[in-house]
Amino acid sequence: MTMSKRATMFVAMLMTCVAVSLSAEPQQSPQPAHVEPPAAVAASPTAPFDVEGATRAYLSKQSPEAKAKSDAYFEGGYWLQLWNFLYTLAVAWLLLGSGLSARMKRLAERITQRRWLQTGIYAIQYSIVAPLLVAPLTLYEGFFREHKYGLATQTLGAWLSEQATVLVVEALLMAIALVPLYGVFRKAPKRWWLWGAGVGVAFLALVMLIGPVYLDPLFNTYKPLGEGQVRQEILSLARANGIEANDVYEFDASRQTTRISANVSGLFNTMSIRLNDNLLERCTLAEIKSVMAHEMGHYVLHHGGKMIVFFGVVLVGGFLFVRSSFDGVRAKWGARWGVTGIDDVSGFPLLVALFAVYLFAITPLLNTYIRSAEAEADIFGLHAAGEPDGFAEAALKLGDYRKLDPGPIEEWIFFDHPSGRARIHMAMTWKAEHLQDSRVAAVSQGD
Numbered sequence: 001m002t003m004s005k006r007a008t009m010f011v012a013m014l015m016t017c018v019a020v021s022l023s024a025e026p027q028q029s030p031q032p033a034h035v036e037p038p039a040a041v042a043a044s045p046t047a048p049f050d051v052e053g054a055t056r057a058y059l060s061k062q063s064p065e066a067k068a069k070s071d072a073y074f075e076g077g078y079w080l081q082l083w084n085f086l087y088t089l090a091v092a093w094l095l096l097g098s099g100l101s102a103r104m105k106r107l108a109e110r111i112t113q114r115r116w117l118q119t120g121i122y123a124i125q126y127s128i129v130a131p132l133l134v135a136p137l138t139l140y141e142g143f144f145r146e147h148k149y150g151l152a153t154q155t156l157g158a159w160l161s162e163q164a165t166v167l168v169v170e171a172l173l174m175a176i177a178l179v180p181l182y183g184v185f186r187k188a189p190k191r192w193w194l195w196g197a198g199v200g201v202a203f204l205a206l207v208m209l210i211g212p213v214y215l216d217p218l219f220n221t222y223k224p225l226g227e228g229q230v231r232q233e234i235l236s237l238a239r240a241n242g243i244e245a246n247d248v249y250e251f252d253a254s255r256q257t258t259r260i261s262a263n264v265s266g267l268f269n270t271m272s273i274r275l276n277d278n279l280l281e282r283c284t285l286a287e288i289k290s291v292m293a294h295e296m297g298h299y300v301l302h303h304g305g306k307m308i309v310f311f312g313v314v315l316v317g318g319f320l321f322v323r324s325s326f327d328g329v330r331a332k333w334g335a336r337w338g339v340t341g342i343d344d345v346s347g348f349p350l351l352v353a354l355f356a357v358y359l360f361a362i363t364p365l366l367n368t369y370i371r372s373a374e375a376e377a378d379i380f381g382l383h384a385a386g387e388p389d390g391f392a393e394a395a396l397k398l399g400d401y402r403k404l405d406p407g408p409i410e411e412w413i414f415f416d417h418p419s420g421r422a423r424i425h426m427a428m429t430w431k432a433e434h435l436q437d438s439r440v441a442a443v444s445q446g447d
């Protein structure tokens with residue numbers, strides 16, 4: 001996971017502390033092997049191309065053992081979303097009910113008279129205390145479970161030291177977010193919900209801007225990809241799609257994970273094309289090109305900007321929900337918790353809990369929006385790279401940890417990317433309509 005992805009997640013976490021994984025994940029992608037279409041898939045000039053048969057042939061390449069493992073991992077994630085949600089509510093209840101949140105505010109008041117600084121000090125305390133309370137779940141989810149499924153490569157010590165960095169970064173980001181947030185809560189007693197959403201959008205944009213440049217390098221080393229065919233082909237793909245890039249960067253994700261990923265991110269002069277070493281080592285050129293073309297799709301189609309606008313609308317909805325519920329809860333327990341109103345920072349855990357309820361309820365909507373953008377990038381990538389079989393192989397490799405063939409309702413609710421089956425089907429449909437495309441014809445003839 002790159003830090004920019006982590007940062008997107010952080011925004012969700014900030015509002016919810018739920019790992020509902022709202023992250024746009026505009027990066028995950030696949031692994032290696034030679035792209036040889038399965039026998040049943042090869043096109044012949046006489047017989048029409050069988051899209052359904054070709055899709056089934058690809059899906060059957062996943063062994064029953066691999067399928068059982070991948071399904072168990074992914075379905076376990078559904079339950080984790082629920083546990084994360086319940087855990088978030090429990091932590092909020094604990095912070096408020098025990099009076100800890102009120103004590104954190106009083107400590108800040110003893111340190112300084114300035115209200116904005118009091119908010120900042122509260123934010124830092126919160127970002128230390130809340131993660132400690134959720135530590136058992138984080139440890140299971142982020143370390144032991146990943147190892148159990150063979151997806152992690154770090155030792156416990158390395159993982160813990162990385163978590164310490166995450167803690168520091170998130171404490172700073174939390175302060176940067178909460179100071180203006182509570183500033184507008186105090187200055188706009190009527191329209192605080194609208195201004196609050198505005199602060200959320202500005203914060204999201206800031207994190208997306210600084211993430212790739214300042215945050216990602218805290219966790220991985222980025223270096224220019226060596227001269228060679230891979231670099232040339234990626235740069236050619238970029239030029240052909242109107243992306244001005246002179247370099248391609250490689251980063252050492254293998255120190256944390258076995259997953260494959262890449263991204264095209266940044267604005268203006270921070271724009272860069274980056275891919276991880278797992279992708280380079282585990283994938284063929286056709287697969288790498290299909291993955292990079294997908295990532296370029298996110299960039300060319302302005303998915304980052306659209307995501308900010310979309311989350312702006314989501315935040316307005318969230319703050320409206322908070323407006324309709326915060327005072328009701330406060331009327332009942334506020335006196336005991338010492339929370340005087342929305343502009344009282346000691347009520348922040350309640351804000352987090354209410355946002356958690358809202359985001360949990362609209363999870364299918366969020367996933368569907370993100371999944372639609374992913375499908376757009378998929379089709380862009382197929383057109384740009386002309387590698388339907390490379391893309392299908394890549395989708396198959398993502399099947400290491402994403403259930404390949406879910407039911408339609410399951411996909412609608414839980415998937416923030418199209419399932420492997422949907423992606424392979426799309427690739428084979430594209431292939432059927434492009435059998436005359438010289439790039440497709442060359443692969444089909446085993447060139």
Ligand SMILES: [Zn+2]
Pocket residue numbers: 025026027028294295298374377
């Ligand atoms: Zn994507």
